[in-house]
Every structure is written in structure tokens, then in C-alpha cells.
Amino acid sequence: MRTDPPVAQLLEIAASAVPLLERARGLVETLDGWLAADAIWLTLSDPGSKVYATVGSTGLEQPVLDYLGRQAVARETQLAGLHRNRPPVSVTELPVPMEELPTWADCLIPTGFREGLGVPILEPRGPYLGMLSLLFASGEPPSGALRDRLGQLAPLIARGISPMRSMLATARLVQGATSGVVLLRDGTSYTLPGLDDHPLLAADSLAVEIARRTLVAGQEYRSFLWPADGDSGTTGHARLTVLTATDVPAFVLGTVLVTPEADCRGLTPRELEVLGLLVEGRSNQQIARRLTIALRTVAAHVEHILHKMDVPTRTLAAVRAEREGCHVPPPPRPRSRR
Known part of the structure; x- marks a missing residue:
């Protein structure tokens, strides 16, 4: 992982007038060049259909993305409290072991992932937008520095994918x-x-x-x-x-x-x-x-x-x-x- 995140590049993408999905893909590609994560999943939450809609991803095959788009995954995320304003949280910190979480037991662990970091994305003074998820093949816990940096970048990412x-x-x-x-x-x-x-x-x-x-x-x-x-x-x-x-x-x-x-x-x-x-x-x-x-x-x-x-x-x-x-x-x- 690089020492400093490419904030200037992220700011330029977030402030651009290109379509939302293009901004989202640009944000994910920029983060992918900085992070040591094996996969990135950036989503918007759809309260009507109660699913997470992928707006950008790296390192995930289409069958995995199809699984992550299920309503059950959104329910599981909400039960874990990842739809509220909170600092980035590791899957190993959740009250339920990852082996007992269907998303991990049935999809992510068989795919080769052993750790994950979820970052809620919220509109300033507005609704919950979605989530940025980092997935790792190693079971090593994410560092405190990575958590702090992602927490600081969350408002910038929200600006980039904000429908408002x-x-x-x-x-x-x-x-x-x-x-x-x-x-x-x-x-x-x-x-x-x-x-x-x-x-x-x-x-x-x-x-x-x-x-x-x-x-x-x-x-x-x-x-x-x-x-x-x-x-x-x-x-x-x-x-x-x-x-x-x-x-x-x-x-x-x-x-x-x-x-x-x-x-x-x-x-x-x-x-x-x-x-x-x-x-x-x-x-x-x-x-x-x-x-x-x-x-x-x-x-x-x-x-x-x-x-x-x-x-x-x-x-x-x-x-x-x-x-x-x-x-x-x-x-x-x-x-x-x-």
C-alpha cells in the first residue's frame, strides 16, 4: 500500500461532471491503485428493492457480484449495523463469526477471502448511500492506519457517488x-x-x-x-x-x-x-x-x-x-x- 492516498485524484473525480457510474468506477480504480486489498466493492443502497447495487468493483467475478446483489446480503449487512454512520469495521469484529454469516460462508470464503473491511457511505445531512467494502485473501486484520484513512476518505467517496x-x-x-x-x-x-x-x-x-x-x-x-x-x-x-x-x-x-x-x-x-x-x-x-x-x-x-x-x-x-x-x-x- 502506498504511504498517502491519491486525495487530489479522488477529489478531481468526485467533483467532475461525468455520469455517476463513471465517477464511481474512477473512484474504485484509483483506490485499487493505492490499496493492497484483493477486491473492492462499492455500492449504492436501493431502499425500494432492498438490495445493494454495484456501482464499481475490482477483483470480483460476475457470479460473486450477482450473489452480493441479493436481498439477503442487504439484510445481513443491516443486521451487522453497517448501514449506520460508524467508523470502518472488520468482519472479524462483528458479533457473529464470519463462518456463520451466509454471505461469507456460502460465497466469499469459498472464493478465497478471509478478511473484510466495511465502510458505510452517507450523504452529509442526508440518507445512507451505500458501502465501500475491501476484501482480503489474508486473514490478517486491517491496520489502524488503513481504517483511519478510509474513514477520512468516506465523505469524499460519498460526494462522488451522491445522487443529490x-x-x-x-x-x-x-x-x-x-x-x-x-x-x-x-x-x-x-x-x-x-x-x-x-x-x-x-x-x-x-x-x-x-x-x-x-x-x-x-x-x-x-x-x-x-x-x-x-x-x-x-x-x-x-x-x-x-x-x-x-x-x-x-x-x-x-x-x-x-x-x-x-x-x-x-x-x-x-x-x-x-x-x-x-x-x-x-x-x-x-x-x-x-x-x-x-x-x-x-x-x-x-x-x-x-x-x-x-x-x-x-x-x-x-x-x-x-x-x-x-x-x-x-x-x-x-x-x-x-
């Missing part, structure tokens, strides 16, 4: 956005690093639920307005931009970004609500029932909307509103229970 970092690069394309969260398929969300918190991005926010349903439905982009304090009677609105995830693991849905103090063609709060129902294809009668207002009031709102949107028909108004994100969508109805 990829999402943050996309978020910067939305002009004026000051807040944002990443939505995961398991229903959780995490604030994008470097952006502010916002009440509209709370876990129980109706606006976030609209965004989540948008992404689950496969829509790649959506923009809409929402009352800034959650009260439809106010005049202040924020713009929410929903973007699907790209170059990230499948358990990441996408991002929701907030641009404060958005305005749209001088439409009033009530007109924005009516326009949102027009986007959904509702008739005047349905809008009147939904908003509990008179039918003639709906007709007046629609007339004002057409004038302000500079379109001749309600259909064109809906198309333009959807394209410009110039409407307040109706709150989502509760999901049906089976």
Missing part, C-alpha cells in the same frame, strides 16, 4: 430557485445541499404530494404555482418546478424546487385556481362545485383568464398555463386504500 450532487447540478438550471428537495421512491425526501428550507417542501405538503404523483406518473417536467403560505386566499405565490431524476439510481424520483414570489400575467389567486381546474379539463359546472362558487362567477373568471392569457379559448388557456406553469393545481385527492 447530480440533482443539484440540474437544480441550478432553474433560474431563481432558492429551495429544493430530492424525492425518493420510498416516500422520504432530503433537502438539496446548498439550498434553503421552505415550508412548501415539508414532508406533508400538498404541493410535494402533487410533485411526487407527477414523477411517479412518469412526467419528466412540471411547473406550477402554489400559495406561499398554504392559504389560497393570499396573493403571494411561489413557483414549484418538478424535475425527474437523470444519471441517478432508480430509487431517486427527482427534485422539487421553489422559486419564491412568482407572478403570472396578473392573474388573481382565485383565477389561478380556476385555471388549474381548466388545465385538468373541468367544466364550468364542475369548477363551481369544486370551489363552491356560483356558475356565473366561474364564467366571469374564465372570461378574465382568457383576456389576461391573450387566448381565444379555454383549451388554449389550459395549454399555455401548463406550458408556463401559470396555474395553481387543485389539491390531490387522498389515495384509495385497498
Whole structure:
């Protein structure tokens, strides 16, 4: 093993704009040139399918990688506590002998490995990402120096394989956005690093639920307005931009970004609500029932909307509103229970 890890090279890879999997492979190849390990396994944890997805490896044949991708391996790792923030841990330090761990007894020991060092990888102030595993043919315990160095490098490796970092690069394309969260398929969300918190991005926010349903439905982009304090009677609105995830693991849905103090063609709060129902294809009668207002009031709102949107028909108004994100969508109805 070399005296010093190639930190500068790892930093360059982690900060690069290349796709996530390419960054992960670069990190593993760089570590392989520094470490004396016989195999390296870098993974991302998928909370939806409850498996570890390999994003980089050296020294492991495909049958071994296929075995390590099983749900049973992920369960065994969690039982060993390797999914929590902790220093690197040797397999010989676990409370269960390695001969009694199925992953080792059935796969790794027959393959020729006698020692291993696991390093949990966590997003700063965010979710558990996965694990870096070093495997050794020798049964010699890993040195304290190796453990310390890997513990110091873990945040750098997390930066390199962070789905949030990829999402943050996309978020910067939305002009004026000051807040944002990443939505995961398991229903959780995490604030994008470097952006502010916002009440509209709370876990129980109706606006976030609209965004989540948008992404689950496969829509790649959506923009809409929402009352800034959650009260439809106010005049202040924020713009929410929903973007699907790209170059990230499948358990990441996408991002929701907030641009404060958005305005749209001088439409009033009530007109924005009516326009949102027009986007959904509702008739005047349905809008009147939904908003509990008179039918003639709906007709007046629609007339004002057409004038302000500079379109001749309600259909064109809906198309333009959807394209410009110039409407307040109706709150989502509760999901049906089976």
C-alpha cells in the first residue's frame, strides 16, 4: 500500500461532471491503485428493492457480484449495523463469526477471502448511500492506519457517488430557485445541499404530494404555482418546478424546487385556481362545485383568464398555463386504500 492516498485524484473525480457510474468506477480504480486489498466493492443502497447495487468493483467475478446483489446480503449487512454512520469495521469484529454469516460462508470464503473491511457511505445531512467494502485473501486484520484513512476518505467517496450532487447540478438550471428537495421512491425526501428550507417542501405538503404523483406518473417536467403560505386566499405565490431524476439510481424520483414570489400575467389567486381546474379539463359546472362558487362567477373568471392569457379559448388557456406553469393545481385527492 502506498504511504498517502491519491486525495487530489479522488477529489478531481468526485467533483467532475461525468455520469455517476463513471465517477464511481474512477473512484474504485484509483483506490485499487493505492490499496493492497484483493477486491473492492462499492455500492449504492436501493431502499425500494432492498438490495445493494454495484456501482464499481475490482477483483470480483460476475457470479460473486450477482450473489452480493441479493436481498439477503442487504439484510445481513443491516443486521451487522453497517448501514449506520460508524467508523470502518472488520468482519472479524462483528458479533457473529464470519463462518456463520451466509454471505461469507456460502460465497466469499469459498472464493478465497478471509478478511473484510466495511465502510458505510452517507450523504452529509442526508440518507445512507451505500458501502465501500475491501476484501482480503489474508486473514490478517486491517491496520489502524488503513481504517483511519478510509474513514477520512468516506465523505469524499460519498460526494462522488451522491445522487443529490447530480440533482443539484440540474437544480441550478432553474433560474431563481432558492429551495429544493430530492424525492425518493420510498416516500422520504432530503433537502438539496446548498439550498434553503421552505415550508412548501415539508414532508406533508400538498404541493410535494402533487410533485411526487407527477414523477411517479412518469412526467419528466412540471411547473406550477402554489400559495406561499398554504392559504389560497393570499396573493403571494411561489413557483414549484418538478424535475425527474437523470444519471441517478432508480430509487431517486427527482427534485422539487421553489422559486419564491412568482407572478403570472396578473392573474388573481382565485383565477389561478380556476385555471388549474381548466388545465385538468373541468367544466364550468364542475369548477363551481369544486370551489363552491356560483356558475356565473366561474364564467366571469374564465372570461378574465382568457383576456389576461391573450387566448381565444379555454383549451388554449389550459395549454399555455401548463406550458408556463401559470396555474395553481387543485389539491390531490387522498389515495384509495385497498
